[in-house]
Amino acid sequence: MDELLSFVEAEFVETGVWLDNLNPRNGARINRVAEANEALLDRAVHSAKEATSKWGRASVSQRSEFLLAIAEGIESRFDEFARAESLDTGKPIHQARSLDIPRAISNLKFFATLIQTETLESCVTTTNDAPRALNYTVRKPHGVVGVICPWNLPLLLLTWKIAPALATGNTVIIKPSEHTPTSATLLAKVVAEIDASAGIVNVLHGKGPMSVGEMIAAHPGIDAVTFTGSSATGSKIMEVASKSVKPLSFELGGKNAAIVFSDADIEAAVKGVVRSVFSNSGQICLCTERVYVQHDIFDSFVSRLTEAVLALSFDDSSEKSLTLGPLISRDQRDKVMSYFDLAIKEGATAIIGGAVPHFGDERDDGFYVQPTVFTGVPKHSRFVREEIFGPVCQIEKFTTEEEVIAASNDTSFGLAASIWTNDISVAHRVAPQLSVGMVWINDWFRRDLRAPFGGTKLSGIGREGGHHSLDFYAPPSNVCLSIAGGV
Ligand code: NAD
Ligand code: 6OD
Numbered sequence: 001m002d003e004l005l006s007f008v009e010a011e012f013v014e015t016g017v018w019l020d021n022l023n024p025r026n027g028a029r030i031n032r033v034a035e036a037n038e039a040l041l042d043r044a045v046h047s048a049k050e051a052t053s054k055w056g057r058a059s060v061s062q063r064s065e066f067l068l069a070i071a072e073g074i075e076s077r078f079d080e081f082a083r084a085e086s087l088d089t090g091k092p093i094h095q096a097r098s099l100d101i102p103r104a105i106s107n108l109k110f111f112a113t114l115i116q117t118e119t120l121e122s123c124v125t126t127t128n129d130a131p132r133a134l135n136y137t138v139r140k141p142h143g144v145v146g147v148i149c150p151w152n153l154p155l156l157l158l159t160w161k162i163a164p165a166l167a168t169g170n171t172v173i174i175k176p177s178e179h180t181p182t183s184a185t186l187l188a189k190v191v192a193e194i195d196a197s198a199g200i201v202n203v204l205h206g207k208g209p210m211s212v213g214e215m216i217a218a219h220p221g222i223d224a225v226t227f228t229g230s231s232a233t234g235s236k237i238m239e240v241a242s243k244s245v246k247p248l249s250f251e252l253g254g255k256n257a258a259i260v261f262s263d264a265d266i267e268a269a270v271k272g273v274v275r276s277v278f279s280n281s282g283q284i285c286l287c288t289e290r291v292y293v294q295h296d297i298f299d300s301f302v303s304r305l306t307e308a309v310l311a312l313s314f315d316d317s318s319e320k321s322l323t324l325g326p327l328i329s330r331d332q333r334d335k336v337m338s339y340f341d342l343a344i345k346e347g348a349t350a351i352i353g354g355a356v357p358h359f360g361d362e363r364d365d366g367f368y369v370q371p372t373v374f375t376g377v378p379k380h381s382r383f384v385r386e387e388i389f390g391p392v393c394q395i396e397k398f399t400t401e402e403e404v405i406a407a408s409n410d411t412s413f414g415l416a417a418s419i420w421t422n423d424i425s426v427a428h429r430v431a432p433q434l435s436v437g438m439v440w441i442n443d444w445f446r447r448d449l450r451a452p453f454g455g456t457k458l459s460g461i462g463r464e465g466g467h468h469s470l471d472f473y474a475p476p477s478n479v480c481l482s483i484a485g486g487v
Contacts, residue, residue: 004033004181006205007188008040009047010198015040019207021181024090024326025316027365033181036204036212041173044202045221048144048171051199056141056169060115063167066194067112071105073190074155084182085155090326090366091280094319103447104155110449111163114466120476132483139474141169142247143223146216148208148237149184150229151177151328152283157251158184160464161226166200168474173202173222175213179328181205208233217241224248226472228285230387231413231458249472250461251454253387254285254415257408258444259398259430260301261421262294268442269420270304273393274322276418276444278312278371281324282391283332285459286416286438286445289388291395292404298397302351302375305395309352309371314363326367327390333367336390339383340372343394348377351395379410387413401430409435414456418444437463 004021005012018032036044055063074081081104082096091100122136145165149158154176162172176184188203206212213233217225217240227237228251241248258276260269276288293301314324327333333356340354353372358364372392377383384394398404408417418440421427431439437455440446447453450466462472 001182001185002031004031004185004205006034006036006040006044007185007192007201007203008044009202010192012188012192013040019178019205021088021179022329023087023366024328025366026362027330027367028362030087031182033178033205035206038215041204041212041215041219042221044173044204045144045219047199048173048202049221051171051197052141052143052169054197055166055171055200056143058169063169064112064116066200067108067163067167069194070187070190071108071112073194074101074105074108074187077186077190081155081183081186084186085180088180088182089151089154089328092316092318092323092325094323095280095325098321100153100156103153104159106449107156107159107163111167111469114470115167118467118470125480134481134483136479136481137476138479139168139470140477141474143170144221145170145172145473146219146222146225147172147174148213148216148225148227148229149174149176151179152280152285154180155183155187157228158187161228161249162201164464164469165226165473168470170224170473171200171202173204173216175204175206175216178205178207209236213237214240217246218243220244222246224473227251234460247472247475248461249464251285251464252415252458252460253389253413254287254455254459255290255385255387255411255413256286256288256416256418256436257290257292257434258288258393258418259404259408259420260291260293260297261419261423261426262297263422263426264297264420265422265442266297266301266304270301270308272418272420272442272444273305274308274312277373277393278309278322278324278391279445281327281369283328283389284445287389288418288444289393290384290408290411291393292398292407293395294404295397295399302395305373306352309373312371314357314359314368324368324371324391326363327369328367330367332389333369336369336388336392339386339388339390340374340392342381343374343377343383346378346381346383348374348381348383348394350374353392385411401426405430405433409433412458415459416440416455
């Protein structure tokens with residue numbers, strides 16, 4: 001696809017203003033994207049609003065079938081989706097084929113099934129001096145939901161939001177990241193092939209500030225906003241959306257710690273920590289950026305970690321579960337490198353990496369960064385305080401449980417953590433003391449779509465996953481029915 005258009009009222013619409021979509025592997029243009037404008041957003045909101053009256057009343061099985069049809073549409077174009085995701089993001093095709101696209105399909109199938117099996121609360125009220133009453137709960141969709149997505153796991157995160165939103169009777173206006181517009185456009189094509197009722201799914205391309213992202217957050221006709229992206233953007237969206245007091249669901253940034261106790265299975269811990277730092281080239285909100293290792297195994301852990309990082313490659317054709325790609329953009333690469341410069345200026349040491357790799361081919365025009373591990377970064381440093389979002393971590397020693405809990409919690413973020421130990425008492429004592437939304441023990445990024453997902457502090461507002469998602473997209477409302485004459 002050379003030109004990507006927005007999708008409104010089941011029509012692809014050109015606006016005449018074009019944004020270039022660049023290939024992170026070599027900086028060349030992949031395609032160009034027609035940037036949506038306020039008039040197009042107004043049209044999308046109007047038609048999405050009209051569609052809510054029908055879609056909001058559709059039966060559970062109609063909604064479920066719609067989600068399953070989208071899932072089947074993605075499955076039938078699996079290779080096209082995987083190639084698009086790999087091209088836009090630079091991630092190895094193997095990862096797009098084994099994680100991004102299968103998970104997008106699972107998201108749709110999961111919520112299609114969940115609504116078929118869900119039961120809601122009810123309770124009977126008894127008082128001494130009045131008839132009994134039956135309370136029961138119904139879900140009410142918001143109406144039109146604005147869905148603003150990032151570039152790191154584009155279709156995975158987009159479907160993670162639209163599946164429960166649509167399942168509960170909302171219509172959606174999706175804004176994919178300007179860096180990764182292609183898979184959302186393919187999704188629109190899938191919807192166009194199956195969707196008889198225009199307006200249920202709309203895709204608007206564009207940027208964030210002073211563009212369609214900000215307009216979605218501000219639009220009085222959009223009834224709720226679900227956003228995944230940086231904490232700074234979350235804060236801006238909140239400010240703009242506050243004028244119409246929109247319900248917000250925010251999955252934001254992280255500065256996640258991995259804690260390795262000396263009794264851990266060291267081989268498994270090294271493998272797990274490497275995966276948690278370098279998956280998707282460090283561009284997953286759940287990636288570890290701070291590694292704390294108990295003092296008595298520190299040296300041996302560092303030397304095994306170094307060996308494991310040296311074995312990582314930028315080989316796109318590799319089927320290995322962990323292969324590095326470029327960062328998403330030149331700006332992101334420069335941002336990551338600026339943190340490396342800062343760490344060095346502040347006296348830290350790069351144990352491995354710390355530079356832009358040289359390939360001697362077209363990748364030198366791409367946005368690559370070597371996998372990097374620093375140690376000795378001062379605690380007050382912005383390197384330790386801010387989310388970097390690249391293939392990098394710092395590694396430091398600790399002695400006691402109390403000390404490492406305090407260090408892990410000494411951050412404004414609160415998304416996730418991982419603990420590596422064979423002592424179940426330590427694991428279960430430490431896990432609840434970490435002020436984060438998700439803790440993995442001897443694991444990382446294992447997902448059960450029923451489990452609550454979300455962060456504390458700068459890492460987000462609300463929980464998604466299973467019933468938590470349904471509760472956001474269609475909050476439960478109570479109906480109280482008097483049972484006259486009952487006992
Ligand atoms: P970003 O915040 O720059 O952009 C995300 C989306 O918001 C994009 O579509 C962008 O165009 C839009 N946007 C930007 N400014 C906006 C504004 N003022 N108003 C409305 N929309 C605006 O984030 P990114 O760089 O795409 O993604 C990386 C960040 O996302 C990292 O901080 C990462 O931790 C976070 N993230 C979090 C999770 C999570 O589940 N917690 C998941 C993925 C990414
Ligand atoms: O797995 C998920 O459901 C999810 N929301 C992952 C987020 C990853 C952040 O980059």
